[in-house]
Amino acid sequence: MNNAAILGADPGWVILVKALLVFVVCVVLTLMSVWGERRIVARMQQRLGPNRVGKFGLLQALADGIKLALKEDLIPAAADKLVFVIAPIISATACFMSFAVIPLTGKVSFFGHQTIMQLTDLPVGVLYILAIASVGVYGIVLAGWSSGSTYPLLGGLRSSAQVISYEVAMGLSLVAVFIYSGSMSTSEIVAAQHHYWFAIVLFPSFVIYSISMVGETNRAPFDLAEAEGELVGGFHTEYSSLKFALFFLAEYVNIVAVSALATTLFLGGYHALPGLGFTESWLGGWFTLFWFFAKVVSFFFVFVWLRGTLPRLRYDQFMKFGWKVLIPSSLAWIMILATLRLMSAHNFPRMVIATFTVGVIIVIFLVLTLFDRAKIKLEENDVLPDLPAPSFPVPAIPGQSQITFVQRSEIND
Amino acid sequence: MLHQSLAFGQTATPEAVQFWVLAPVAVIAALGMLFMKKAVHSALLLAWVMITLAIFYIAQDALFLGIVQIVVYTGAVMMLFLFILMLVGVDASESLVENIKGQRAASVFAGLGLGGLLLSLAARASVNQPAIGLKIANQKGNVQSLASQLFTQYVWAFEVVSALLITAALGAMVLAHSTKPAVRNKQRDLSIARFRGKSLADAAGLPGSGVFAQHNAVDVPALLPDGSAAPTSISATLKARGDVISPTPFALEHSEEVEE
Structure with a gap:
């Protein structure tokens, strides 16, 4: 009996309870992750972080939520009223929906009913998540456009361009998973990783997915849509009160959702760490939930770590990276992978496959070396033209009364 | 009467309910798309029509088609947004001035032609053609059956359409790309110019x-x-x-x- 059949046998009340659980888990995770992020970033910056509300400041996010709800709800006069109200609703609705197809546990007994903690199992589950993600971006773009002011519009435009570019890279990295597992259903992909995680077998895809998921969720260092230093708050500049809270919620649920997808596709989903497979049957199978969330939380930690470490990219660098590095390299990787799969499917001798692999590695190194050389040559040619050196004033040296003018050539000497 | 017509089309009740709820919404949204003044509103309604169509596909067991409809068309409408903002402007309203001579007549002709073509295609596929049913078509799985059709029987049409789409995308880029009159100074050039200028103020x-x-x-x-x-x-x-x-x-x- 496969997952789809097990889930098909669910009675209505089980489905309802599961839907409610997904919602509750997402909201609680958001509250915890806001607190966690602030504490971790604080530790990275030698501060304490929120530590007043509740034990260890655990209730800080809840307090912030109440504060936001009590604030005045403003709609700017220049805004397109209807779209302005719809935008945060789209954002917040879409982010929850992707959880429906993610398997959180293996087979468990749920109030005496044998089932899997997964709302539904689609044969095209991963594509469904992509579809939901592309609907979710509408929230950001519409918020930017409907605010009727410059910074949000710029933020919205950036975000739409960003998501279109990075979704291509993300989709291409998923193709490798589809090729290898022979399915687009999340549960079958998890089952296909019973022996080896795809993060190991398809390492390049894992790297590309990890990078593009940060771009997709508008997080540092790719948070160009709400770059505080440049765009005030970007797309949500004009939002306040609960509408702003909805965007906030959407951002964090999205982070958890892409982390959960990464866990499902590349880290073996709810399976235990290699060598600890015996733990999967603990607590009647419920222990797999621990493994799943442990992996999701470690992804979340990496998100925070990135935010604490890397400065924001400039917009043109970001686009260049997406289109000129991520997309071509994932295309090349898919070609190589497909060739390898075809070779093994047609029972090519091992020597041929090994030669092909070594050949590909050599070609990659050659291209990289040539690229580096060309870059060094370009840098050598890029020197300042020799213009007459200007003189400029420098502060007086102690004991010397006059301001002196120093020639540029003297400094260089 | 209604019941009879439904029975004739062999439509199960939940599907009929879904049809009578969503179809009017889709038609109203499509009409709204034509009559909206702001280009962005039109684009939004277009996205809504696409999502409704996707729900129809999914309800009729064409899961892959429905999901791909959302992925492709919402992405496409997003591109449309960008084009509107790049080509027409943020708050552009429709202008009724005809810029190209005979554009209206040509577009009516092309529209009628496309309509006729679609009608004849739909007729060819449905009139006097007994339906096989999705159960049989999906026997090897929805995605697998589609893939085997797409990459064997229809591979030529598939490639031609993709070439057409790439050409259209390039055309749009050429239209949207305006050549700048002069090379813009970069941050570095500006910095050098500041120090080499007449005053250091x-x-x-x-x-x-x-x-x-x-x-x-x-x-x-x-x-x-x-x-x-x-x-x-x-x-x-x-x-x-x-x-x-x-x-x-x-x-x-x-x-x-x-x-x-």
């Missing part, structure tokens, strides 16, 4: 806007030590728009006394 950057301790808005020029306004402290865009406030009301009244 602005070497560290232009003065910020606002009057210290009185007003820090971007549309108020800074005051120079002699009390006059510094024109370089205001963004050129604001100046062009005429959005500049005089700093005089914020200046200290007896500047000479203060200096003493």
